Amino acid sequence: MKSCDYIECADERYKLRQVRSDDAQAAAAIEAICFPPSEACTLPIMKERIALASDAFLVAVERETDQMIGFINALCTDEKSLRDELFTDTRLHDPTGKNVMICSVSVLPQYQKQGIAGEMMRNFLGWQKKLGKQQAILTCVPGKVKMYEKFGFTDLGESKSSWGGEKWHEMCCVLK
Template sequence: MGNIDKDSKKDYKKAIEELSLMLMYLTRTQDQNEYCKYRELSWKGYDFQMLEALEEDQMIIQPRSRRGYDQYLYLTEQGRNRAQALLEEYGLCDKDLNERFEFRNIRSEEAEQAAEIEQICFPPNEACAKSTMIERAAVAPDLFLVAVDRETGKLAGFLNGIATDEYLFRDEFFTDAGLHDLAGNNVMLLGLDVLPEYRRQGLAREIVFRYLRREQARGRKKVTLTCLESKVKMYTKMGFCDRGISGSAWGGEQWHEMDCTLNI
């Protein structure tokens, strides 16, 4: 244990706080609460004072029932980011998907790649045209979340949408990115794509959860999408409620309208 630089050592309290935050993050599981399925919870067997300090720093939320604190906590978006940064700093592994993929906003030079993926993922009558995809990425990059394979630097999947104060889905959202209103209360989702070679590994779920968490943190009220009957179960598992047959006639198909409430 020869040359430990005393000045660079964390103090005891800080070490416990950081290690606990990382443990909360690594052991988080999915919340089954009907209204916040997109959130993940962590059981709390930690020092109470340290939990208070983390809550004060807005890293975690500790739900309280009438009888006092519940036995679990939620990590905030800030808490997740901090835990991820700490894992890197400590040289520790994250969950597989976070190691393999970078999740971030699309860059303008990636819009054509996204349009090609869209052609692979959807039949011609449903796929978004290349010019529209390029416009969408330029107008609403904040609402265009991509998963980049860190090994190849290429997109593996994405989820895009636009914001609006409207409540009901209409097909013009698919073709006119000019309807995007950055300050809008609601988000209309327009495309969830994962390339075939990356499917069935939980990537779509991770992209959707991240998207919802981010929009919730931005104060958005509701996220709406349309999907074919065959995808209703998938989106239900991701926290969306089926509102029945939508008015959309996109691609000559019948669509279900589904939504997820983020803030009341």
């Protein structure tokens, strides 16, 4: 998929596309709304992620306005567990890495509970599989475990991560 390509969705209110270099401000703003300050990605790191890992970044935009309403962003590595340093050190991204570490799934509150995260995740996982990735790994708060299980992830239990001072569950989806 190229950054100008759109993925058509069954829902006529939005469409999906790869991230563009000028999306950093909007993505960082959405992340700041969806996550507490101790967990949200900063604008400089968001810019780095987009520059280094655009193949691991999927954006949802409102059809009528073309405004970003959500996104999934990740870094790739051969590591098997999502460690805290992956949230802040983009040098850990290895485009040839076999695993995709999902750093965040963000959807603006007014668009939540409408299936957008699920549609993004289905397309993101399919795209990563086509790119040859073997697993998608993420961490989530306990209250989101069931949602990610619906997307095909398996709960691996409590994570070693303490990002943002939270207790997280590590979840994995095999892409083979």
